[in-house]
Amino acid sequence: MALAKAIENIFPQRRKRRVLPGFGLSLGFTVFYLSLIVLTPVSMLFLKTFDLTWAQFYGSITSARVLASFRLSFGTAFAAASVNIIFGVLLAWTLVRYDFPGKRIVDAFVDLPFALPTAVAGITLTTLYAGNGWFGQYLEIFGIRVDYTPLGITVALIFIGLPFVVRTVQPVLEAMELDVEEAAASLGAHRWYIVSRIIFPTIRPAALTGFALAFARTLGEYGSVVFIAGNMPMKTEISTLLIITRLEQYDYPGATAIAVTMLVASFILLLIINVLQARINRKASSV
Protein backbone atom coordinates (compact mmCIF):
# COMPACT_ATOMS: atom_id res chain seq x y z
CA MET A 1 0.00 0.00 0.00
CA ALA A 2 2.69 2.41 1.01
CA LEU A 3 4.71 1.40 -2.00
CA ALA A 4 1.76 2.02 -4.32
CA LYS A 5 1.29 5.47 -2.79
CA ALA A 6 4.96 6.23 -3.22
CA ILE A 7 4.86 5.16 -6.87
CA GLU A 8 1.81 7.31 -7.44
CA ASN A 9 3.61 10.28 -5.92
CA ILE A 10 6.65 9.77 -8.11
CA PHE A 11 4.64 9.15 -11.29
CA PRO A 12 1.52 11.26 -10.92
CA GLN A 13 0.51 10.65 -14.56
CA ARG A 14 0.22 6.98 -13.76
CA ARG A 15 -2.91 7.69 -11.79
CA LYS A 16 -4.32 10.14 -14.27
CA ARG A 17 -3.91 7.65 -17.09
CA ARG A 18 -6.32 5.26 -15.40
CA VAL A 19 -9.45 7.37 -15.18
CA LEU A 20 -11.33 4.48 -16.73
CA PRO A 21 -12.23 1.56 -14.52
CA GLY A 22 -11.67 -2.07 -15.33
CA PHE A 23 -7.91 -2.15 -15.83
CA GLY A 24 -7.36 -4.77 -13.15
CA LEU A 25 -10.36 -6.83 -14.16
CA SER A 26 -9.65 -6.86 -17.89
CA LEU A 27 -5.92 -7.45 -17.35
CA GLY A 28 -6.60 -10.28 -14.94
CA PHE A 29 -9.20 -11.99 -17.09
CA THR A 30 -7.30 -11.53 -20.37
CA VAL A 31 -4.06 -12.93 -18.98
CA PHE A 32 -5.86 -15.77 -17.21
CA TYR A 33 -7.82 -16.88 -20.26
CA LEU A 34 -4.79 -16.46 -22.53
CA SER A 35 -2.67 -18.59 -20.21
CA LEU A 36 -5.33 -21.25 -19.89
CA ILE A 37 -6.25 -21.65 -23.53
CA VAL A 38 -3.08 -20.68 -25.37
CA LEU A 39 0.08 -20.40 -23.31
CA THR A 40 -0.21 -23.61 -21.30
CA PRO A 41 -0.82 -25.90 -24.28
CA VAL A 42 1.84 -24.21 -26.41
CA SER A 43 4.48 -24.34 -23.67
CA MET A 44 3.58 -27.98 -23.08
CA LEU A 45 4.56 -28.71 -26.66
CA PHE A 46 7.97 -27.14 -26.10
CA LEU A 47 8.38 -29.02 -22.80
CA LYS A 48 7.57 -32.22 -24.62
CA THR A 49 10.57 -31.71 -26.91
CA PHE A 50 12.83 -32.02 -23.85
CA ASP A 51 11.78 -35.66 -23.67
CA LEU A 52 13.83 -36.10 -26.79
CA THR A 53 17.60 -36.03 -26.91
CA TRP A 54 19.09 -33.64 -29.41
CA ALA A 55 20.14 -36.56 -31.59
CA GLN A 56 16.60 -37.97 -31.59
CA PHE A 57 15.13 -34.57 -32.43
CA TYR A 58 17.63 -33.92 -35.19
CA GLY A 59 17.23 -37.45 -36.47
CA SER A 60 13.47 -37.24 -36.73
CA ILE A 61 13.34 -33.88 -38.51
CA THR A 62 16.07 -34.81 -40.98
CA SER A 63 14.67 -38.18 -42.02
CA ALA A 64 14.11 -38.25 -45.77
CA ARG A 65 10.33 -38.35 -45.50
CA VAL A 66 10.14 -35.38 -43.11
CA LEU A 67 12.59 -33.33 -45.15
CA ALA A 68 10.57 -34.02 -48.29
CA SER A 69 7.42 -32.85 -46.50
CA PHE A 70 9.15 -29.65 -45.33
CA ARG A 71 10.37 -28.95 -48.84
CA LEU A 72 6.86 -29.46 -50.18
CA SER A 73 5.08 -27.43 -47.45
CA PHE A 74 7.48 -24.50 -47.55
CA GLY A 75 7.83 -24.61 -51.33
CA THR A 76 4.12 -24.64 -52.13
CA ALA A 77 3.33 -22.04 -49.43
CA PHE A 78 6.03 -19.78 -50.89
CA ALA A 79 4.81 -20.29 -54.46
CA ALA A 80 1.20 -19.61 -53.46
CA ALA A 81 2.14 -16.46 -51.50
CA SER A 82 4.15 -15.26 -54.51
CA VAL A 83 1.16 -15.65 -56.81
CA ASN A 84 -1.02 -13.96 -54.21
CA ILE A 85 1.24 -10.94 -53.79
CA ILE A 86 0.94 -10.25 -57.54
CA PHE A 87 -2.78 -10.86 -57.96
CA GLY A 88 -3.63 -9.60 -54.47
CA VAL A 89 -2.02 -6.21 -55.12
CA LEU A 90 -3.65 -6.07 -58.55
CA LEU A 91 -7.04 -6.89 -57.04
CA ALA A 92 -6.63 -4.38 -54.20
CA TRP A 93 -5.65 -1.75 -56.76
CA THR A 94 -8.69 -2.55 -58.91
CA LEU A 95 -11.02 -2.35 -55.92
CA VAL A 96 -9.64 0.95 -54.62
CA ARG A 97 -8.87 2.89 -57.78
CA TYR A 98 -11.31 1.72 -60.44
CA ASP A 99 -15.06 1.70 -60.76
CA PHE A 100 -16.92 -1.09 -62.45
CA PRO A 101 -20.33 -2.71 -62.08
CA GLY A 102 -20.50 -5.32 -59.33
CA LYS A 103 -17.52 -3.89 -57.47
CA ARG A 104 -19.13 -4.34 -54.06
CA ILE A 105 -19.89 -7.98 -54.73
CA VAL A 106 -16.33 -8.62 -55.86
CA ASP A 107 -15.08 -6.87 -52.74
CA ALA A 108 -17.26 -9.06 -50.52
CA PHE A 109 -16.13 -12.14 -52.46
CA VAL A 110 -12.50 -11.60 -51.47
CA ASP A 111 -13.24 -12.83 -47.93
CA LEU A 112 -14.83 -16.07 -49.12
CA PRO A 113 -11.73 -18.22 -48.46
CA PHE A 114 -11.68 -16.89 -44.92
CA ALA A 115 -15.36 -17.63 -44.25
CA LEU A 116 -15.56 -20.94 -46.07
CA PRO A 117 -14.47 -23.96 -44.01
CA THR A 118 -11.18 -25.32 -45.29
CA ALA A 119 -12.57 -28.83 -45.76
CA VAL A 120 -15.32 -27.48 -48.01
CA ALA A 121 -12.68 -25.63 -50.01
CA GLY A 122 -10.73 -28.87 -50.19
CA ILE A 123 -13.45 -31.08 -51.63
CA THR A 124 -14.62 -28.27 -53.94
CA LEU A 125 -11.21 -27.62 -55.47
CA THR A 126 -10.52 -31.32 -55.84
CA THR A 127 -13.82 -31.85 -57.66
CA LEU A 128 -13.11 -28.82 -59.83
CA TYR A 129 -9.62 -29.91 -60.91
CA ALA A 130 -10.17 -33.67 -61.09
CA GLY A 131 -9.77 -35.25 -64.51
CA ASN A 132 -13.55 -35.08 -65.12
CA GLY A 133 -14.06 -31.77 -63.29
CA TRP A 134 -15.12 -28.41 -64.72
CA PHE A 135 -11.53 -27.18 -64.99
CA GLY A 136 -9.70 -30.50 -64.93
CA GLN A 137 -11.15 -31.83 -68.18
CA TYR A 138 -9.84 -28.83 -70.14
CA LEU A 139 -6.48 -28.74 -68.41
CA GLU A 140 -6.05 -32.41 -69.25
CA ILE A 141 -6.16 -31.60 -72.96
CA PHE A 142 -3.01 -29.53 -72.45
CA GLY A 143 -1.48 -32.31 -70.39
CA ILE A 144 -1.69 -30.31 -67.14
CA ARG A 145 -2.48 -32.43 -64.12
CA VAL A 146 -3.50 -30.47 -61.03
CA ASP A 147 -5.06 -32.93 -58.59
CA TYR A 148 -2.65 -35.16 -56.66
CA THR A 149 0.33 -32.97 -57.61
CA PRO A 150 2.24 -30.13 -55.89
CA LEU A 151 0.50 -27.82 -58.36
CA GLY A 152 -2.84 -28.81 -56.80
CA ILE A 153 -1.51 -28.04 -53.34
CA THR A 154 -0.38 -24.63 -54.59
CA VAL A 155 -3.81 -23.93 -56.09
CA ALA A 156 -5.48 -24.71 -52.75
CA LEU A 157 -3.02 -22.45 -50.92
CA ILE A 158 -3.58 -19.60 -53.38
CA PHE A 159 -7.27 -19.86 -52.52
CA ILE A 160 -6.57 -19.78 -48.77
CA GLY A 161 -3.98 -16.97 -48.85
CA LEU A 162 -5.65 -14.48 -51.20
CA PRO A 163 -7.64 -12.43 -48.64
CA PHE A 164 -4.55 -11.74 -46.54
CA VAL A 165 -2.71 -9.84 -49.29
CA VAL A 166 -5.78 -7.97 -50.53
CA ARG A 167 -6.95 -6.94 -47.06
CA THR A 168 -3.54 -5.65 -45.94
CA VAL A 169 -2.84 -3.68 -49.13
CA GLN A 170 -6.34 -2.26 -49.61
CA PRO A 171 -6.44 0.09 -46.57
CA VAL A 172 -2.98 1.46 -47.38
CA LEU A 173 -4.06 2.27 -50.93
CA GLU A 174 -7.25 3.87 -49.61
CA ALA A 175 -5.31 6.03 -47.19
CA MET A 176 -2.88 7.26 -49.86
CA GLU A 177 -3.40 10.91 -50.54
CA LEU A 178 -3.64 11.87 -54.18
CA ASP A 179 -1.67 15.09 -53.70
CA VAL A 180 1.73 13.37 -53.91
CA GLU A 181 0.74 11.84 -57.21
CA GLU A 182 -0.65 15.19 -58.35
CA ALA A 183 2.59 16.91 -57.43
CA ALA A 184 4.60 14.34 -59.34
CA ALA A 185 2.30 14.62 -62.34
CA SER A 186 2.55 18.39 -62.33
CA LEU A 187 6.30 18.10 -62.33
CA GLY A 188 6.03 16.11 -65.53
CA ALA A 189 6.35 12.55 -64.26
CA HIS A 190 4.85 9.90 -66.46
CA ARG A 191 2.17 7.61 -65.07
CA TRP A 192 4.40 4.54 -65.01
CA TYR A 193 7.12 6.55 -63.27
CA ILE A 194 4.60 7.65 -60.61
CA VAL A 195 3.31 4.13 -60.15
CA SER A 196 6.76 2.59 -59.83
CA ARG A 197 8.43 5.36 -57.81
CA ILE A 198 5.60 6.57 -55.54
CA ILE A 199 2.82 4.04 -55.34
CA PHE A 200 4.84 0.81 -55.24
CA PRO A 201 7.22 1.97 -52.48
CA THR A 202 4.24 3.14 -50.39
CA ILE A 203 2.41 -0.16 -50.56
CA ARG A 204 5.52 -2.37 -50.42
CA PRO A 205 5.51 -2.93 -46.61
CA ALA A 206 1.81 -3.77 -46.70
CA ALA A 207 2.27 -6.13 -49.63
CA LEU A 208 5.14 -7.87 -47.85
CA THR A 209 3.06 -8.14 -44.66
CA GLY A 210 0.29 -9.71 -46.70
CA PHE A 211 2.82 -12.07 -48.26
CA ALA A 212 4.14 -13.08 -44.83
CA LEU A 213 0.60 -13.52 -43.44
CA ALA A 214 -0.44 -15.65 -46.39
CA PHE A 215 2.78 -17.66 -46.14
CA ALA A 216 2.39 -18.21 -42.38
CA ARG A 217 -1.25 -19.18 -42.67
CA THR A 218 -0.80 -21.54 -45.62
CA LEU A 219 2.32 -23.20 -44.20
CA GLY A 220 0.21 -25.01 -41.62
CA GLU A 221 -2.85 -25.46 -43.81
CA TYR A 222 -4.48 -28.85 -43.75
CA GLY A 223 -8.17 -29.05 -44.67
CA SER A 224 -8.02 -27.49 -48.11
CA VAL A 225 -4.87 -29.38 -49.09
CA VAL A 226 -5.42 -32.89 -47.84
CA PHE A 227 -8.07 -33.73 -50.46
CA ILE A 228 -6.30 -32.37 -53.51
CA ALA A 229 -2.78 -33.45 -52.53
CA GLY A 230 -3.04 -37.21 -52.96
CA ASN A 231 -0.81 -37.62 -49.91
CA MET A 232 1.92 -39.80 -51.41
CA PRO A 233 4.89 -40.01 -49.03
CA MET A 234 7.97 -38.21 -50.41
CA LYS A 235 5.90 -36.69 -53.23
CA THR A 236 2.70 -34.97 -52.17
CA GLU A 237 2.68 -35.40 -48.40
CA ILE A 238 2.65 -32.07 -46.54
CA SER A 239 4.15 -31.65 -43.06
CA THR A 240 0.82 -31.18 -41.28
CA LEU A 241 -0.45 -34.47 -42.69
CA LEU A 242 2.75 -36.16 -41.58
CA ILE A 243 2.12 -34.86 -38.03
CA ILE A 244 -1.29 -36.53 -38.08
CA THR A 245 0.19 -39.76 -39.44
CA ARG A 246 2.76 -39.79 -36.64
CA LEU A 247 0.06 -39.12 -34.03
CA GLU A 248 -2.06 -41.95 -35.39
CA GLN A 249 0.94 -44.25 -35.02
CA TYR A 250 1.32 -42.99 -31.43
CA ASP A 251 4.77 -41.68 -32.40
CA TYR A 252 4.32 -38.57 -30.21
CA PRO A 253 8.03 -37.60 -30.15
CA GLY A 254 8.16 -37.73 -33.96
CA ALA A 255 5.01 -35.59 -34.24
CA THR A 256 6.34 -33.15 -31.62
CA ALA A 257 9.62 -32.67 -33.47
CA ILE A 258 7.87 -31.74 -36.72
CA ALA A 259 5.32 -29.54 -34.93
CA VAL A 260 7.97 -27.61 -32.98
CA THR A 261 9.98 -26.98 -36.12
CA MET A 262 6.91 -25.61 -37.88
CA LEU A 263 5.91 -23.55 -34.84
CA VAL A 264 9.33 -21.94 -34.66
CA ALA A 265 9.06 -21.10 -38.35
CA SER A 266 5.67 -19.42 -37.77
CA PHE A 267 7.01 -17.52 -34.74
CA ILE A 268 9.80 -16.11 -36.90
CA LEU A 269 7.23 -15.14 -39.52
CA LEU A 270 5.05 -13.53 -36.85
CA LEU A 271 8.06 -11.50 -35.71
CA ILE A 272 8.75 -10.35 -39.27
CA ILE A 273 5.08 -9.43 -39.69
CA ASN A 274 5.14 -7.33 -36.53
CA VAL A 275 8.27 -5.48 -37.63
CA LEU A 276 6.71 -4.77 -41.03
CA GLN A 277 3.45 -3.69 -39.41
CA ALA A 278 5.30 -1.28 -37.14
CA ARG A 279 6.95 0.19 -40.21
CA ILE A 280 3.57 0.70 -41.90
CA ASN A 281 2.19 2.39 -38.79
CA ARG A 282 5.22 4.67 -38.54
CA LYS A 283 4.80 5.62 -42.19
CA ALA A 284 1.10 6.26 -41.68
CA SER A 285 1.67 8.45 -38.63
CA SER A 286 4.44 10.44 -40.29
CA VAL A 287 2.20 11.33 -43.26
Added chain:
Amino acid sequence: MIGLQYAAGKLPEHDLMVTRSSRLSEPRWVRWIVIGISLLFVVVFLAVPLALVFVKAFEKGTEAYFMAVTTPDALAAIKLTLLTAAIAVPLNVVFGISAAWLIAKFNFPGKNVLTTLIDLPFTVSPVISGMLFVLLFGLQGVFGRWLDEHNVKIIFAVPGIVLSTIFATFPFVARELIPIMQLSGTEEEEAAVVLGASGWKTFFKVTLPNIKWGLMYGIIVCNARAMGEFGAVSVVSGHIRGATNTIPLQAEILYNEYHITAAFSVASLLTFLAVVTLIIKKVAEIKIRRQASTTNSQSFTGTL
Protein backbone atom coordinates in the same frame (compact mmCIF):
# COMPACT_ATOMS: atom_id res chain seq x y z
CA MET B 1 1.03 23.07 -58.65
CA ILE B 2 -0.34 22.46 -62.06
CA GLY B 3 -2.61 25.37 -61.31
CA LEU B 4 0.45 27.62 -61.11
CA GLN B 5 1.55 26.70 -64.60
CA TYR B 6 -1.95 27.30 -65.76
CA ALA B 7 -2.05 30.66 -64.04
CA ALA B 8 1.27 31.57 -65.58
CA GLY B 9 -0.33 30.93 -68.94
CA LYS B 10 1.96 28.06 -69.81
CA LEU B 11 -0.80 25.58 -70.37
CA PRO B 12 -4.13 26.12 -72.04
CA GLU B 13 -7.06 24.81 -70.06
CA HIS B 14 -7.75 21.90 -72.37
CA ASP B 15 -4.18 20.58 -72.15
CA LEU B 16 -4.35 20.90 -68.41
CA MET B 17 -7.28 18.52 -68.19
CA VAL B 18 -5.64 15.99 -70.49
CA THR B 19 -2.34 16.05 -68.64
CA ARG B 20 -4.03 15.70 -65.28
CA SER B 21 -6.18 12.75 -66.12
CA SER B 22 -3.55 10.89 -68.14
CA ARG B 23 -1.00 11.25 -65.41
CA LEU B 24 -3.27 10.56 -62.48
CA SER B 25 -4.78 7.46 -63.90
CA GLU B 26 -3.82 4.79 -66.35
CA PRO B 27 -4.80 4.82 -70.03
CA ARG B 28 -8.18 3.25 -70.60
CA TRP B 29 -6.81 0.06 -72.18
CA VAL B 30 -4.54 -0.51 -69.16
CA ARG B 31 -7.48 -0.03 -66.83
CA TRP B 32 -9.62 -2.54 -68.70
CA ILE B 33 -6.82 -5.10 -68.76
CA VAL B 34 -6.19 -4.72 -65.02
CA ILE B 35 -9.91 -4.96 -64.20
CA GLY B 36 -10.21 -7.92 -66.57
CA ILE B 37 -7.34 -9.85 -65.00
CA SER B 38 -8.64 -9.14 -61.48
CA LEU B 39 -12.16 -10.26 -62.33
CA LEU B 40 -10.91 -13.37 -64.12
CA PHE B 41 -8.88 -14.26 -61.04
CA VAL B 42 -11.89 -13.77 -58.76
CA VAL B 43 -14.14 -15.82 -61.03
CA VAL B 44 -11.69 -18.72 -61.46
CA PHE B 45 -10.50 -18.91 -57.86
CA LEU B 46 -13.56 -17.80 -55.89
CA ALA B 47 -16.84 -17.63 -57.81
CA VAL B 48 -16.65 -20.94 -59.68
CA PRO B 49 -15.75 -22.97 -56.55
CA LEU B 50 -18.66 -21.36 -54.68
CA ALA B 51 -21.05 -22.18 -57.51
CA LEU B 52 -19.76 -25.76 -57.68
CA VAL B 53 -20.74 -26.45 -54.07
CA PHE B 54 -24.38 -25.67 -54.76
CA VAL B 55 -24.48 -27.29 -58.20
CA LYS B 56 -23.08 -30.54 -56.78
CA ALA B 57 -25.31 -30.38 -53.70
CA PHE B 58 -28.51 -30.11 -55.76
CA GLU B 59 -27.31 -32.37 -58.59
CA LYS B 60 -29.81 -35.07 -57.71
CA GLY B 61 -32.66 -32.74 -56.88
CA THR B 62 -33.93 -31.06 -53.75
CA GLU B 63 -35.38 -34.28 -52.38
CA ALA B 64 -32.01 -36.02 -52.36
CA TYR B 65 -30.54 -32.86 -50.84
CA PHE B 66 -32.92 -32.88 -47.90
CA MET B 67 -32.46 -36.64 -47.48
CA ALA B 68 -28.70 -36.12 -47.28
CA VAL B 69 -28.82 -33.39 -44.65
CA THR B 70 -31.36 -35.21 -42.45
CA THR B 71 -29.72 -38.61 -42.07
CA PRO B 72 -29.14 -39.47 -38.39
CA ASP B 73 -25.36 -39.03 -38.79
CA ALA B 74 -25.80 -35.66 -40.49
CA LEU B 75 -28.22 -34.48 -37.81
CA ALA B 76 -25.83 -35.60 -35.07
CA ALA B 77 -23.03 -33.70 -36.81
CA ILE B 78 -25.19 -30.57 -37.07
CA LYS B 79 -26.10 -30.84 -33.40
CA LEU B 80 -22.48 -31.25 -32.32
CA THR B 81 -21.40 -28.33 -34.51
CA LEU B 82 -24.07 -26.09 -32.99
CA LEU B 83 -23.12 -27.17 -29.47
CA THR B 84 -19.42 -26.51 -30.10
CA ALA B 85 -20.10 -23.04 -31.47
CA ALA B 86 -22.54 -22.29 -28.64
CA ILE B 87 -19.73 -22.84 -26.11
CA ALA B 88 -16.70 -21.56 -28.01
CA VAL B 89 -18.14 -18.34 -29.43
CA PRO B 90 -19.51 -16.75 -26.20
CA LEU B 91 -16.26 -17.52 -24.36
CA ASN B 92 -14.18 -15.94 -27.09
CA VAL B 93 -16.53 -12.96 -27.26
CA VAL B 94 -16.12 -12.25 -23.54
CA PHE B 95 -12.38 -12.65 -23.91
CA GLY B 96 -12.32 -10.46 -27.04
CA ILE B 97 -14.16 -7.61 -25.31
CA SER B 98 -11.95 -7.86 -22.25
CA ALA B 99 -8.74 -7.94 -24.29
CA ALA B 100 -9.86 -5.09 -26.53
CA TRP B 101 -10.85 -2.92 -23.55
CA LEU B 102 -7.45 -3.59 -21.98
CA ILE B 103 -5.38 -2.95 -25.07
CA ALA B 104 -7.36 -0.07 -26.55
CA LYS B 105 -8.09 1.94 -23.41
CA PHE B 106 -4.95 1.55 -21.30
CA ASN B 107 -1.21 1.89 -21.67
CA PHE B 108 0.95 -0.52 -19.76
CA PRO B 109 4.31 -2.22 -20.14
CA GLY B 110 4.19 -5.45 -22.09
CA LYS B 111 1.21 -4.39 -24.20
CA ASN B 112 2.91 -5.29 -27.48
CA VAL B 113 3.88 -8.71 -26.19
CA LEU B 114 0.30 -9.31 -25.11
CA THR B 115 -1.04 -8.26 -28.52
CA THR B 116 1.37 -10.64 -30.24
CA LEU B 117 0.39 -13.50 -27.94
CA ILE B 118 -3.29 -12.95 -28.68
CA ASP B 119 -2.51 -13.35 -32.39
CA LEU B 120 -0.53 -16.51 -31.72
CA PRO B 121 -3.27 -19.10 -32.38
CA PHE B 122 -3.83 -17.47 -35.74
CA THR B 123 -0.38 -18.51 -36.96
CA VAL B 124 -0.37 -21.91 -35.31
CA SER B 125 -1.38 -24.59 -37.78
CA PRO B 126 -4.83 -26.05 -37.03
CA VAL B 127 -3.29 -29.50 -36.90
CA ILE B 128 -0.79 -28.38 -34.26
CA SER B 129 -3.63 -26.70 -32.30
CA GLY B 130 -5.40 -30.03 -32.08
CA MET B 131 -2.19 -31.83 -31.28
CA LEU B 132 -1.51 -29.55 -28.30
CA PHE B 133 -4.61 -30.92 -26.61
CA VAL B 134 -3.71 -34.50 -27.48
CA LEU B 135 -0.36 -33.93 -25.75
CA LEU B 136 -2.16 -32.55 -22.69
CA PHE B 137 -5.16 -34.84 -22.38
CA GLY B 138 -4.44 -37.85 -24.63
CA LEU B 139 -3.80 -41.24 -23.09
CA GLN B 140 -0.03 -40.67 -23.28
CA GLY B 141 -0.44 -36.99 -22.45
CA VAL B 142 0.45 -35.04 -19.34
CA PHE B 143 -2.94 -35.52 -17.66
CA GLY B 144 -3.77 -38.67 -19.62
CA ARG B 145 -3.33 -41.21 -16.86
CA TRP B 146 -5.16 -39.14 -14.25
CA LEU B 147 -8.11 -38.56 -16.61
CA ASP B 148 -8.24 -42.24 -17.50
CA GLU B 149 -8.32 -43.24 -13.83
CA HIS B 150 -11.16 -40.84 -13.20
CA ASN B 151 -12.96 -41.92 -16.33
CA VAL B 152 -12.97 -38.48 -17.92
CA LYS B 153 -12.73 -38.45 -21.69
CA ILE B 154 -11.50 -35.30 -23.40
CA ILE B 155 -9.70 -36.55 -26.49
CA PHE B 156 -11.89 -38.40 -29.00
CA ALA B 157 -14.83 -36.81 -27.18
CA VAL B 158 -16.81 -33.58 -27.19
CA PRO B 159 -14.66 -31.60 -24.67
CA GLY B 160 -11.59 -31.98 -26.87
CA ILE B 161 -13.51 -30.74 -29.90
CA VAL B 162 -14.76 -27.72 -27.96
CA LEU B 163 -11.31 -26.92 -26.53
CA SER B 164 -9.49 -27.09 -29.85
CA THR B 165 -12.22 -25.00 -31.47
CA ILE B 166 -11.84 -22.34 -28.76
CA PHE B 167 -8.10 -22.32 -29.42
CA ALA B 168 -8.46 -22.10 -33.19
CA THR B 169 -10.99 -19.23 -33.06
CA PHE B 170 -9.36 -17.48 -30.11
CA PRO B 171 -8.19 -14.17 -31.67
CA PHE B 172 -11.04 -13.29 -34.05
CA VAL B 173 -13.26 -11.11 -31.83
CA ALA B 174 -10.30 -9.37 -30.18
CA ARG B 175 -8.63 -8.65 -33.54
CA GLU B 176 -11.83 -7.10 -34.82
CA LEU B 177 -12.52 -4.97 -31.74
CA ILE B 178 -9.04 -3.64 -30.90
CA PRO B 179 -8.66 -1.28 -33.90
CA ILE B 180 -12.25 -0.03 -33.60
CA MET B 181 -11.90 0.70 -29.89
CA GLN B 182 -8.54 2.35 -30.43
CA LEU B 183 -10.06 4.56 -33.11
CA SER B 184 -12.89 5.76 -30.89
CA GLY B 185 -10.41 6.77 -28.18
CA THR B 186 -11.11 7.15 -24.48
CA GLU B 187 -12.62 10.63 -24.24
CA GLU B 188 -16.28 9.62 -24.31
CA GLU B 189 -15.79 6.95 -21.67
CA GLU B 190 -13.77 9.34 -19.51
CA ALA B 191 -16.55 11.90 -19.71
CA ALA B 192 -19.11 9.30 -18.62
CA VAL B 193 -16.98 8.20 -15.69
CA VAL B 194 -16.29 11.77 -14.59
CA LEU B 195 -20.02 12.43 -14.70
CA GLY B 196 -20.48 9.57 -12.27
CA ALA B 197 -21.41 6.57 -14.41
CA SER B 198 -20.24 3.21 -13.15
CA GLY B 199 -17.76 1.16 -15.16
CA TRP B 200 -20.37 -1.29 -16.47
CA LYS B 201 -22.83 1.47 -17.26
CA THR B 202 -20.11 3.31 -19.17
CA PHE B 203 -19.39 0.17 -21.13
CA PHE B 204 -22.99 -0.62 -22.01
CA LYS B 205 -24.14 2.96 -22.72
CA VAL B 206 -21.03 4.50 -24.26
CA THR B 207 -18.62 1.87 -25.54
CA LEU B 208 -21.01 -0.80 -26.78
CA PRO B 209 -22.98 1.47 -29.16
CA ASN B 210 -19.68 2.56 -30.70
CA ILE B 211 -18.41 -0.95 -31.28
CA LYS B 212 -21.64 -2.81 -31.94
CA TRP B 213 -21.09 -3.42 -35.67
CA GLY B 214 -17.50 -4.43 -35.17
CA LEU B 215 -18.59 -6.77 -32.39
CA MET B 216 -21.31 -8.17 -34.60
CA TYR B 217 -18.81 -8.89 -37.35
CA GLY B 218 -16.34 -10.38 -34.89
CA ILE B 219 -19.02 -12.73 -33.56
CA ILE B 220 -20.18 -13.85 -36.98
CA VAL B 221 -16.61 -14.52 -38.20
CA CYS B 222 -15.73 -16.34 -34.99
CA ASN B 223 -18.90 -18.39 -35.40
CA ALA B 224 -18.22 -19.25 -39.04
CA ARG B 225 -14.69 -20.35 -38.21
CA ALA B 226 -15.85 -22.31 -35.15
CA MET B 227 -18.48 -24.23 -37.11
CA GLY B 228 -16.11 -24.85 -39.99
CA GLU B 229 -12.95 -25.72 -38.06
CA PHE B 230 -11.46 -28.84 -39.57
CA GLY B 231 -7.76 -29.44 -38.93
CA ALA B 232 -7.79 -29.02 -35.16
CA VAL B 233 -11.06 -30.89 -34.66
CA SER B 234 -9.94 -33.64 -37.00
CA VAL B 235 -6.95 -34.43 -34.75
CA VAL B 236 -8.93 -34.65 -31.50
CA SER B 237 -12.22 -36.05 -32.75
CA GLY B 238 -11.45 -39.67 -33.60
CA HIS B 239 -14.13 -39.52 -36.33
CA ILE B 240 -16.76 -41.49 -34.42
CA ARG B 241 -19.91 -41.35 -36.52
CA GLY B 242 -22.95 -39.93 -34.83
CA ALA B 243 -20.85 -39.01 -31.78
CA THR B 244 -17.76 -36.91 -32.49
CA ASN B 245 -18.27 -35.81 -36.07
CA THR B 246 -18.86 -32.14 -36.79
CA ILE B 247 -20.29 -30.98 -40.12
CA PRO B 248 -16.90 -30.62 -41.87
CA LEU B 249 -15.79 -34.05 -40.65
CA GLN B 250 -19.06 -35.57 -41.83
CA ALA B 251 -18.51 -33.98 -45.26
CA GLU B 252 -15.00 -35.44 -45.33
CA ILE B 253 -16.20 -38.96 -44.55
CA LEU B 254 -18.97 -38.82 -47.16
CA TYR B 255 -16.53 -37.50 -49.74
CA ASN B 256 -13.97 -40.19 -49.03
CA GLU B 257 -16.70 -42.80 -49.43
CA TYR B 258 -17.57 -41.34 -52.85
CA HIS B 259 -20.98 -40.07 -51.71
CA ILE B 260 -20.15 -36.86 -53.57
CA THR B 261 -23.65 -35.38 -53.68
CA ALA B 262 -24.26 -36.09 -50.00
CA ALA B 263 -20.85 -34.63 -49.11
CA PHE B 264 -21.62 -31.41 -50.96
CA SER B 265 -25.13 -31.27 -49.48
CA VAL B 266 -23.68 -31.34 -45.97
CA ALA B 267 -20.92 -28.93 -47.00
CA SER B 268 -23.49 -26.55 -48.50
CA LEU B 269 -24.88 -25.86 -45.00
CA LEU B 270 -21.56 -24.29 -44.03
CA THR B 271 -21.29 -22.60 -47.42
CA PHE B 272 -24.66 -20.90 -46.80
CA LEU B 273 -23.25 -19.75 -43.48
CA ALA B 274 -20.13 -18.41 -45.22
CA VAL B 275 -22.23 -16.42 -47.69
CA VAL B 276 -24.35 -14.97 -44.87
CA THR B 277 -21.12 -14.10 -43.05
CA LEU B 278 -19.83 -12.22 -46.08
CA ILE B 279 -23.08 -10.27 -46.41
CA ILE B 280 -23.12 -9.30 -42.72
CA LYS B 281 -19.48 -8.30 -42.98
CA LYS B 282 -20.24 -5.97 -45.89
CA VAL B 283 -23.16 -4.40 -44.01
CA ALA B 284 -21.09 -4.01 -40.85
CA GLU B 285 -18.29 -2.41 -42.85
CA ILE B 286 -20.62 0.17 -44.33
CA LYS B 287 -22.12 0.93 -40.90
CA ILE B 288 -18.69 1.26 -39.28
CA ARG B 289 -17.57 3.64 -41.99
CA ARG B 290 -20.69 5.72 -41.65
CA GLN B 291 -20.31 5.80 -37.87
CA ALA B 292 -16.66 6.83 -38.14
CA SER B 293 -17.47 9.66 -40.54
CA THR B 294 -20.31 11.03 -38.38
CA THR B 295 -18.22 10.96 -35.21
CA ASN B 296 -15.41 12.69 -37.09
CA SER B 297 -17.68 15.43 -38.36
CA GLN B 298 -19.20 15.81 -34.90
CA SER B 299 -15.84 16.31 -33.29
CA PHE B 300 -14.96 18.63 -36.13
CA THR B 301 -17.96 20.89 -35.55
CA GLY B 302 -17.23 20.57 -31.85
CA THR B 303 -13.81 22.13 -32.19
CA LEU B 304 -15.23 24.87 -34.38
